[in-house]
Amino acid sequence: MYPTKYHTPKTLSEAQKIFAAAASPAYLSGGHTLLPAMKLRLAAHSDLIDLSAIPEMHGFTQKADRLSIGAMTRHHDVANSALVAKLIPALAGCAGSIGDRHVRHRGTIGGSVANNDPAADYPAALLGLGAIIVTDKRQLVADEFFTGLYQTALQPGEILLQVEFPIPQIAAYAKFRSLASRYSVVGVFISQNNKKVRVAVTGAGAGGVFRVQSFEAALEKDFSPSALVTCSVDPAYLMADASGSSEYRANLINVMARRAVENPGKTSCYN
Numbered sequence: 001m002y003p004t005k006y007h008t009p010k011t012l013s014e015a016q017k018i019f020a021a022a023a024s025p026a027y028l029s030g031g032h033t034l035l036p037a038m039k040l041r042l043a044a045h046s047d048l049i050d051l052s053a054i055p056e057m058h059g060f061t062q063k064a065d066r067l068s069i070g071a072m073t074r075h076h077d078v079a080n081s082a083l084v085a086k087l088i089p090a091l092a093g094c095a096g097s098i099g100d101r102h103v104r105h106r107g108t109i110g111g112s113v114a115n116n117d118p119a120a121d122y123p124a125a126l127l128g129l130g131a132i133i134v135t136d137k138r139q140l141v142a143d144e145f146f147t148g149l150y151q152t153a154l155q156p157g158e159i160l161l162q163v164e165f166p167i168p169q170i171a172a173y174a175k176f177r178s179l180a181s182r183y184s185v186v187g188v189f190i191s192q193n194n195k196k197v198r199v200a201v202t203g204a205g206a207g208g209v210f211r212v213q214s215f216e217a218a219l220e221k222d223f224s225p226s227a228l229v230t231c232s233v234d235p236a237y238l239m240a241d242a243s244g245s246s247e248y249r250a251n252l253i254n255v256m257a258r259r260a261v262e263n264p265g266k267t268s269c270y271n
Contacts, residue, residue, distance in 0.1 A: 002044040008053050012136060012159065015049050019157050022047035027159060029072060029111030032103065057110070057161060060084060065167050066132075067091075071110025071160045076101070078109060090171040093267025094125050094189070097175065099182050110160045113145075116152050116209070118239070119183035119202060121175065123209040128189030128200035129171060132164040149208050168193040170223070173267040174260040175203070176252050178243050185243045186252040190215075190260045192223060199257060204249040206239045215257055225258040 005022075009015040019025045026034060026045040029052070037043040051057055057072040060083050067087050069078060078084055079096030098104055098112075098121050112122040113133065126133070126142040133140045136159045145153050154160065168191040175187035184203035191198050199215040218227045233253050235246035244252070259268055 001039050002041060004038070004045055005047045007047060007049045009049060009051075010053050012054055012056070012161075015051060015054065015159065016136070016157075018047065018049050022049075025049055025157075027051055029114070030074075030107035032107055032111070033115050033117070051110075051159070062087065063164070067165045067167055068134075068162050069109055069165070070162050071113075072108050073110075075099075075104040075107045075109070075112075079104065087167050088129070088165060088171055089265045090173050090189070090191075090267055091125055091129070091165065094121050094173045097121060097173075097177075097267050097269050109163060113163065114152060114154060114160050116146055116150055117183075118149050118205065118208045119181075119185075119187075120209075121173070121184060121187055121202060124184075124187050124189040124200045124202035125173065126163060126165075126200075127209050127211060128173075128198050129165050129168060129191050130193070130198055131166070133160060134162045134164060135160050143211075146209050151208070166193055170264045172260040172264050174256040174263070174270070175267070176256055176270045179271050186249050186256050188253060188256040188260050190219070190257065192219070195220060197223065201233075201253055204233075204238045204253060206237055206246075210237075212253070212257075219261065223261065225261045228254060228258050228261070231257075 023046040025047040028048045028050045058070045061068040075095045075098045084092040131142045170192040173189045175184045186204045187202040189200045197216045197219040199212045202209045233250045235250040238246040238249045240246045
């Protein structure tokens with residue numbers, strides 16, 4: 001690792017000032033991607049700005065028909081929150097399915113969302129629920145936020161503060177995960193709100209997380225597993241790797257979508 005300065009600001013304005021004054025700064029949340037990259041000298045930052053001590057970036061708030069979660073809230077806390085379990089139980093289950101207990105006690109929702117790993121769980125939850133991403137500069141809807149593999153609409157120096165989730169009538173998540181990495185080979189998050197359905201897929205897209213509009217249209221007519229039997233995703237838009245071919249993932253998307261509809265309110269994991 002190259003030399004770096006470590007900062008623990010107590011306020012948002014302090015963090016912003018440190019970032020503005022540094023030569024090559026980076027904000028630190030969970031650090032699961034950033035720190036290994038720095039250790040391998042694949043990334044070099046003059047200053048690391050740890051956001052964990054900023055109070056307003058933690059915790060849960062219910063705002064009418066929305067659930068707001070601070071960006072520095074750990075996966076473990078989302079998974080074990082009574083408020084999340086009451087309002088969006090599938091989201092609590094999604095958080096509880098991430099990695100192992102060590103990852104869940106250190107990783108944050110904001111870090112995962114900002115990193116946008118193509119096999120991460122939270123991007124599917126945000127896109128599947130139609131979440132709003134709140135930063136220190138603006139608000140972005142999930143459909144505009146995720147722009148490609150490991151890419152988001154965040155600008156340099158922009159801080160992700162919280163994520164606001166509309167509270168759905170129904171939500172469910174089903175994932176087929178790698179035994180080695182516990183990442184999703186395919187994960188499908190489905191929600192229904194005011195008769196509108198959203199279907200988001202992670203782990204499979206060649207360009208990262210994506211929605212499946214044909215599945216959404218079918219489920220808006222008939223919210224049942226049978227409505228998806230004839231639906232499909234073109235393998236040409238899917239990734240292929242050691243975990244499975246694009247054709248294999250296309251089939252898994254349909255299977256996981258049907259499993260999600262079969263188990264409303266739950267997160268179901270398969271190996």
